[in-house]
Amino acid sequence: MKIGKIAQNFVHFLRDEIYYKNARIGMHDILSQMAKNSMIERVLLSAYIGWSPKEGSGIFDPINRIDDIEAIYYRLDATLSIDIEDLKGKFMNTATPHKNLAMLIHYFGFMNNKYTEGLI
Numbered sequence: 254m255k256i257g258k259i260a261q262n263f264v265h266f267l268r269d270e271i272y273y274k275n276a277r278i279g280m281h282d283i284l285s286q287m288a289k290n291s292m293i294e295r296v297l298l299s300a301y302i303g304w305s306p307k308e309g310s311g312i313f314d315p316i317n318r319i320d321d322i323e324a325i326y327y328r329l330d331a332t333l334s335i336d337i338e339d340l341k342g343k344f345m346n347t348a349t350p351h352k353n354l355a356m357l358i359h360y361f362g363f364m365n366n367k368y369t370e371g372l373i
Contacts, residue, residue: 277315281318284316284322288319289321294321295324296316296323296354297325297340298316298324298326299329301329301333301360302358327339328340334365340355
């Protein structure tokens with residue numbers, strides 16, 4: 254069988270794309286749609302996200318504007334790594350643990366290597 258050199262199905266790998274002005278707007282849209290469709294009830298956030306009255310926080314602002322989502326904060330240690338036991342406890346401390354979304358933050362460009370410990 255000869256493999257053709259010219260594409261035969263031009264739309265086979267096309268996907269819908271949505272462009273946003275910035276990441277905050279995109280994050281708000283995704284999370285609000287997930288909440289609207291009863292996919293999530295709580296978002297678990299790193300306890301160290303920072304906030305400024307002038308600029309806000311790129312992570313907290315979109316979540317704070319959604320009424321149907323509760324923000325819960327998990328602890329970090331002195332190296333800004335996840336306190337796994339605290340995260341597990343907060344993740345499971347609800348009647349609907351499957352409706353929790355944990356947001357992972359990599360601080361200063363360093364990958365948080367604890368995120369796979371016992372969570373999968």
